[in-house]
Amino acid sequence: MSQAANLSKVLADVFGYAKFRQGQEQVIEAVQSGRDALVLMPTGGGKSLCYQLPAIAGSGVSIVISPLISLMQDQVESLQTMGVAAAALHNGLTAEAQQSVTQDAASGALRLLYVSPERAMQPYFVRLLQQWQVNLVAIDEAHCISQWGHDFRPEYGQLGQLREALPQVPFMALTATADAATEADIIQRLHLHDPCVYKSSFDRSNIRYIVEDKFKPQKQLRDYIAKQKGASGIVYCGSRKRVDELAERLRSDGIRAAGYHAGMEHEEREYVLRGFVRDDIDVVVATVAFGMGINKPNVRFVVHFDVPRSIEAYYQETGRAGRDGLPAEALLLYDPSDANWIRSIINDIPDEQRRQVEQHKFGAMQALGEAQTCRRLVLLNYFNEFRDEPCGNCDICLDPPRQYDGTVDAQKVLSCIYRVGQRFGAMHIIDVLRGSQSQRLTSLGHDQLSTFGIGAEQSQAYWLGIIRQLIHRGLVLQNIQHYGTLQLTAAARPILRGEVALQLAEPRLNLAVSKPKVTDRADYDKVLFRRLRALRKKIADAEEKPPFVVFNDATLVEMAVHYPTNEDALLNISGVGHSKLERYGSHFIAAITAYLDAEDEPLLQL
Incomplete structure (x- = not known):
């Protein structure tokens, strides 16, 4: 039997799927030939199969480095139900159970062994790996490796040493969220050698993205959840206190809800997680502590009661809805004052480089919340997946803002970016356009530019809205690795020359979004x-x-x-x-x- 035929047979017999999703077979064949790989696929896009299937089809044991025990246990349980020899090694096991697992791995009885990054880097465990027949090392949630990632963890950053200890073993890094800077950092820190890089589309077309003005948030939340009629959902909040308050209010309304945050006892958190995964709890109100450990495909909605700190975090958290491919919703309750509060927290970060990264990332998140263009385009363009066709499945598409010929406004902005040398951020561009007399601007001589003051009739918020649209449309690039400076893309040239017209949305200076109609989810009995x-x-x-x-x-x-x-x-x-x-x-x-x-x-x- 050929290698391709064998892979297809395992796919059908074990997983019950008739064909691979896009990119899966390409990645599997690469690691089977001994190459490293970097896999960027959205949550629910089939990342885990990229390392599970070659582990089952091959010999020896595959090591999967995963951040949370609960996530390991869910994966192992699912694999065992499919008849696959899999185990997790963690401190929750007795000494005898741990010894049994290591013996099974050493003897070749296991196909997949899940471990934490901390255990993977312990010297005794590295020595064991060097003795075993390891055919693959897979690193899940690989964005945690990167300083540019939204969830940087120092222990993950040490995994490059493991790569050097196992030079002949292919390594596979997997994540749902990585911009260009994070992607490059993962490759460099893990010491991946000529990796097969597969980037799936970041588009989760089954998720409807909705942003509502946050005016009576508790009533908005209760009304929204009541319409879900018992479907599984997650509500993310910015503080533990708010989690406790909202969970109690929802329970008093007769909703099977529970809170989850790091301030709770471990046993209580495990009880909530287990109840949610087993459909005994419908809604979990949580801080971001309720994160990567969720392995539940039938979450139908995710609500952000407070604005997240980055698009990566928002994408990762909303991606926990609809992992089964069925229609789902992501609701963000947005209040500019919340954004100001988060900015004040970020400004207190002592490390300058980290502070600048956080500021840039939150600026992009704020732009999504205030966007006048298709929300999905904002998300996809942030991850350098440039599109210009609206999705038809977000609040902007379903309740569009008024359009106007924005060619002249765009030319003003693009020309100003060009004339300052493409070396300054959005607020400086706006200061030039509005004719600011700030000392910094005049000392640079930017009050002498032809674009100085040509946008004085409009407010700062107006021009910020225009700049954000140009970023979302792929005409302007905001460079995170150069302090958020604005740079023109090739697509800006025909606009500047007046060769094509550009329709823009009139900036909504007072955000007010009406609810889209909820359509039937699917045609089935x-x-x-x-x-x-x-x-x-x-x-x-x-x-x-x-x-x-x-x-x-x-x-x-x-x-x-x-x-x-x-x-x-x-x-x-x-x-x-x-x-x-x-x-x-x-x-x-x-x-x-x-x-x-x-x-x-x-x-x-x-």
Whole structure:
């Protein structure tokens, strides 16, 4: 059997998928040939399969470096349910259990071993790795390695030493969020050798992005969650106190809600996480402490009660919605005064370089919250995925601002950026346009430029809105590695020359966004879907597992479309492999058959 055929067979038999997602096969073949790899795929885009499948198809053991025990346990549980030999090594295990896991890895009985970065760098463990037959080292959440990343962790930054200790082993770094600076930093710090770099689209088209003016936030939140009718969701807040208050208010409204933050006892946090993953809790109100440990594909909405500190954080957190590919929503309640508060916190950071990075990143996040162009375009352009076609699935597209011929305004800004040498940030450009008499501006001689004062009739907020649109449209680049200076892209040239006209949105100086209409999520048998969910929950509770480990929502939706009533038909459902067919198939076939025979037939008793 050829290598490609073997990979396809493992994909179908173990994971239950008929074909690879874009980029997966390319990355897998690269590491199988011994190359390093950097994989940038959005949350839910299939990153984990890029290292899991070659581990299963090959010999020896693959080491997966992951930041949280809960995330490791979920991954291991899912793999074991599919019949894969996987384990996690962490301090929560007894000494005997840890010894058993290391013996299995040494003997070749394990295919995947999950460890924390701290354990991976312990000298004794590095020596073990050098003795074992290690065929791959995968580093998940690799943005934590980079000083430019939004979640920099010093212990992650040391993993380059591990690369040197295992020079013949291919390394794979994976992340959902990395701009160009973070990407380059990951490659450099991990000492990746001529890596296969695969960048998937950052577009999560199934997520609807909504920004609302934050005016009565607690009522807005309660009203929004009430409309979700028991769907799973996460609410992110900026402080522990607010988490406790909102969770209590939601519970008093009859919502199955719980709080989660680092100030809670470990056992209490584990109880909340377990309840949420197992569908016993519908809504978790959390700080960013409730982060990378979430492995739950059926989160239908994420609300940011407070504005995040970076687009990377926003993207990562909103990406926890709709990982199963079904429609989901991301709601941001935006208040400019919140932004001012966060800026004051950032300004207190003592390290100058770190402060400048944080300022730039939050400036981009603030721009998204105040954008007059398609929210998705703002997100994608931030990650250098330039598009100019609106998405049709965000609040701006569904309730668009008024458009006008912005060619002259754009030319004023672009010309000013050019005339100051493309070496200054947005606020300096605005000062020149508005004719500021500041000492710094005059000392530079910028009061003598032809663009000085040509925009004096408009406010600072107006010009900031225009500049942000030009950045979002890919006409201007804000360079994070050079103090946020504005630079022209090639696309700016025809605008400056007047060869093409440019439509811009009139800046909304007083933000007011109306709610878009919520459309039906999908065309499937919702009664059958609810019954299959109930059956799944019963099976999961009996096995003490999260429901998605049995089947995820996307698989149940497909069952509720095609009504499989025999094993061959069930195997054709995406997400149903041979192991799960043998384990759960008879229960779901019986439930679907009973439903078709008589809709009021009770669910099969396990």
